[in-house]
Amino acid sequence: MNKVLQILAVIALLGFPFAVLGFRMNLFGFGVSASIIKWSVLLALGLFVVSMVITFWKRRSSPALAKSARLAAWIAMVPILGMAALKFGADGVPPIHNISTDIDNPPAFDVITTVRSAEHNPLAYNSAELGPVQSQAYPAVKTLSSSLDKPAAVERAAALAKDLGWEVVNVNAEAGIVEATDTTKLWGFKDDIVVRVTESESGSLIDLRSVSRIGISDLGANAKRISTFLDAFPTAG
Numbered sequence: 001m002n003k004v005l006q007i008l009a010v011i012a013l014l015g016f017p018f019a020v021l022g023f024r025m026n027l028f029g030f031g032v033s034a035s036i037i038k039w040s041v042l043l044a045l046g047l048f049v050v051s052m053v054i055t056f057w058k059r060r061s062s063p064a065l066a067k068s069a070r071l072a073a074w075i076a077m078v079p080i081l082g083m084a085a086l087k088f089g090a091d092g093v094p095p096i097h098n099i100s101t102d103i104d105n106p107p108a109f110d111v112i113t114t115v116r117s118a119e120h121n122p123l124a125y126n127s128a129e130l131g132p133v134q135s136q137a138y139p140a141v142k143t144l145s146s147s148l149d150k151p152a153a154v155e156r157a158a159a160l161a162k163d164l165g166w167e168v169v170n171v172n173a174e175a176g177i178v179e180a181t182d183t184t185k186l187w188g189f190k191d192d193i194v195v196r197v198t199e200s201e202s203g204s205l206i207d208l209r210s211v212s213r214i215g216i217s218d219l220g221a222n223a224k225r226i227s228t229f230l231d232a233f234p235t236a237g
Contacts, residue, residue, distance in 0.1 A: 009047050009075035015040020024188045041083045044076040094137045097212035099222040101143045103131035107196035107209045111170035112179050120213040138223040144206040144230045150197050153204040157195045160236040
């Protein structure tokens with residue numbers, strides 16, 4: 001019994017890294033990874049309850065078994081706490097994955113549209129639906145005014161995108177467009193970004209849109225990415 005509990009606890013513990021590695025190695029899709037994580041957490045929850053019951057029930061009659069069950073409970077706690085932290089983070093942000101500095105006239109993608117497939121999230125930005133939610137959750141995500149003229153601003157935007165580790169796929173100085181893809185460090189998710197530069201009386205206006213290819217909630221990643229770019233833009237180059 002003691003070995004079985006510990007083995008099952010280790011299996012539950014390894015569920016998350018196995019799900020991530022399998023997805024990144026293209027062994028299976030994100031749906032399979034999500035299922036692996038879900039069942040790993042459910043297994044961990046069940047093991048924790050059983051292990052704690054055995055710990056108290058056998059603490060006098062079989063101290064060795066109680067100790068082994070307690071160890072299994074501690075191991076099972078790791079994926080449980082990990083999922084709790086993830087849930088806490090998800091509850092703190094709206095379940096959206098399409099963020100724009102300009103919610104009324106969001107920057108449009110060009111080359112990126114040929115990269116994304118029907119399996120990915122749509123690129124369309126529903127201003128009436130997303131605008132109020134985004135404005136409340138991320139009020140700082142706004143258009144940036146720059147003293148640079150349009151060509152210089154496009155050049156700086158492209159250079160900054162590269163400095164941030166984004167894969168730049170399109171730079172169109174005439175249209176004032178820079179398109180790029182950012183890959184998240186843990187899961188390797190692909191998020192697509194478009195920077196739009198338009199002329200203004202004082203120089204130029206910088207707008208961004210960042211859209212996740214998969215998933216319902218981005219856990220705030222797209223807004224954070226845009227904010228990082230906007231904060232760095234004035235002093236970049």
